[in-house]
Amino acid sequence: MQTPAGRECRHFFGDYFRGRHVERCRLLEASGLDWEPRLCETCPVPDILQANACEHQQLSPKVNKPLFFLRPEVQVSAYCSKCECDVAEPAIGCGQCVSLPIEWVLGPGD
Numbered sequence: 001m002q003t004p005a006g007r008e009c010r011h012f013f014g015d016y017f018r019g020r021h022v023e024r025c026r027l028l029e030a031s032g033l034d035w036e037p038r039l040c041e042t043c044p045v046p047d048i049l050q051a052n053a054c055e056h057q058q059l060s061p062k063v064n065k066p067l068f069f070l071r072p073e074v075q076v077s078a079y080c081s082k083c084e085c086d087v088a089e090p091a092i093g094c095g096q097c098v099s100l101p102i103e104w105v106l107g108p109g110d
Contacts, residue, residue: 003040011045028074033063043074044090051091056082059090 003012004023011027025035027045045059058079065072078090080097087094 003043003046004037005040005043007040007046008050009040009043009046010049012040027059027061028063031061033061039063039072039074042071044076045074048076048078048090052093054080054093054097056080056097057087057090057093 001009001012001014003009009025011025013022013024013026015022023037025039028035028039045061048059058081060077060079062075062077063072064075076090078087079085080087080094083094083096085094085096
């Protein structure tokens with residue numbers, strides 16, 4: 001579903017049926033964090049989900065407010081349940097779950 005920022009995210013939920021206006025982020029809600037629409041503007045989760053669709057990667061969000069006059073922002077850490085390791089770069093993944101075809105590694109004709 002599209003977020004208030006206009007990006008596609010599977011964790012965002014919006015119910016607008018017959019005049020309702022219910023919006024929430026299921027990822028933040030599952031972690032016990034409060035959500036507000038402006039968090040979607042800088043949230044890295046839609047970009048991570050678009051770049052890496054590994055079903056073993058579990059995202060853990062955290063809302064940080066850098067300074068008292070700056071806006072809060074979402075930061076995400078990732079964990080791979082298949083290889084049981086922390087993922088340094090969630091957009092790329094752990095590197096062990098998805099194997100590349102040999103042609104991608106060596107190039108065609110090698």
